[in-house]
Amino acid sequence: MKVVILGAGIIGVSTAWYLLEEGHEVTVVDRQADAALETSFANGAQISVSFCEPWANAEAPLKVLKWLLRDDSPLLFRPRLDPAQWRWGLSFLTQCTDGAFERNVEQLVALGRYSHESLKSLVAATGIEYNRLERGILHFFSSQKDFDAGAAGAELMRTHGVDRRVLSRDEVLKIEPALAAWGPRIAGGTYTPSDESGDARVFTQELARRCIARGARFLYQHDVVAIEKAGGEVSQVTVAEQASGKKTVLKADAYVAALGSYTAPLLRPLGVSLNIYPAKGYSATLRLKQPDRASVVSMIDDARKIAISRLGDFIRIAGTAELAGYDTSLDSSTSRVRCEALVRRYEELFPGVADTTEANFWTGLRPSTPTNIPYIGRTKLGRLWVNAGHGTLGWTHGAGSGRALAELISGKQPALNFEFYGDLPQPVGSRLRPHLA
Ligand SMILES: Cc1cc2nc3c(=O)[nH]c(=O)nc-3n(C[C@H](O)[C@H](O)[C@H](O)COP(=O)(O)OP(=O)(O)OC[C@H]3O[C@@H](n4cnc5c(N)ncnc54)[C@H](O)[C@@H]3O)c2cc1C
Secondary structure (H helix, E strand, O other): EEEEEEEEOOHHHHHHHHHHOOOOOOEHHHHHOOOOOOOOHHHHHHOOOOOOOOOOOHHHHHHHHOOOOOOOOEEEEEEEEEEEHHHHHHHHOOOOOOOHHHHHHHHHHHHHHHHHHHHHHHHHHHHHOOEOOOOOOOEEEEEEHHHHHHHHHHHHHHHHHOOOOOOOHHHHHHHHHHHHHHHOOOOOEEEEEOOOOOOHHHHHHHHHHHHHHHHEEEEEEEEEEEEEEEEEEEEEEEEOOOOOOOOEEEEEOEEOOHHHHHHHHHHHHHHHOOOEEEEEEEEEEEEOOOOHHHOOOOOEEEOOOEEEEOOOEEEEEEEEEEEOOOOOOOOOHHHHHHHHHHHHHHHHHOOOOOOEEEEEEEEEEEEEOHHHHHHHHEEOOOEEEEEHHHHHHHHHHHHHHHHHHHHHHOHHHHHOOOOOOOOOOOOOOOOOOOOOO
């Protein structure tokens, strides 16, 4: 089959790889000059199978209300005159129950496990190096109340078969001695040894090169300008080269939309309604002045809801979310507050370890769904498939999502209990729950 993939982030490139594995002919289109230059560029770097709890939970509505007016809050909702934002917000509220939370966790763990296995095999097969560290993820708490809640969360994850351990302060410091300066303020932690970290951009770009070496065609610096339909199916996609404006019509047996946050607005005119809304996040990457004193275990600082990951001689601090549209600027006063807060916090936790005078700031739009569960599957339009909406966990779920969609397109049933989007037969034992489209 000829397959055209729209989008060369971690999701589009992983899909390309596994489609090649299935023997298909693949073309990938992206508006950027290389793969992974948008949301997959400088994320928190965590492969986080165990820390996958969705934002929507019973306590979330109250917390979001409390945070509404604080520029430095972990989750900021900026109401706009945008029906897509309100629809997303209302659906999110329907997911803030214990029952929905539990169901969503089950799905996210299933996808996470499948994806982790897929990633490990892919890395073993390709030898891609991307500052991978297989040292687990440590979640530390700076208040007893948050630690108690974290311990309850760990218990829930254990019921889903995830090995998330509860640790005393001393055990936290044994796992990551670099936290010593902050040690007295640590109430405790949770830890999953099987999680890992690594650079999503480097991985995705290397994988794209290997796809090209296997015969895939990558049309970079090309905008998707039109997706046309005829007789209930997509008939062609028109792309335009940015430099010359030259238009090319692409015809294929299958088209995959993997455009991150832009998937929803691009497919809406075709009558395909996806409840994906951008959640702007930030990261700061700092050069280490004292690599020997820096952390190597990937961490989550619960008090600030930020991830801290070691990438060679650099440290990445990432987090916060703003539901405020598609703006990717870094120069607003809110952006500045949020970026500076990341660096300030790092210095508080690890004084003198990194060069905080020259932070590399970045922002990206997490393609978020109210459930945190991505859309993977066939749309109601013939030939059109979707792989988008991976929110906070696209790096973690990238390999598995790409593999699962490639299997579905090839007429196979992926070996995971997951509610694939669209009209496909469900795996035995799975629950048919309407996606919040
Ligand atoms: C601050 C932050 C921290 C994060 N931390 C983690 C983490 O620690 N672990 C984790 O698992 N996940 C994390 N994530 C989430 C993860 O980065 C995303 O889920 C993932 O990158 C989404 O990948 P994608 O391929 O769907 O989107 P993208 O990477 O955005 O890819 C979409 C592609 O589509 C292209 N495109 C869009 N529109 C068009 C068009 N009209 N024409 C042509 N091309 C187009 C873009 O150029 C882009 O390359 C984080 C995200 C953020 C923002």
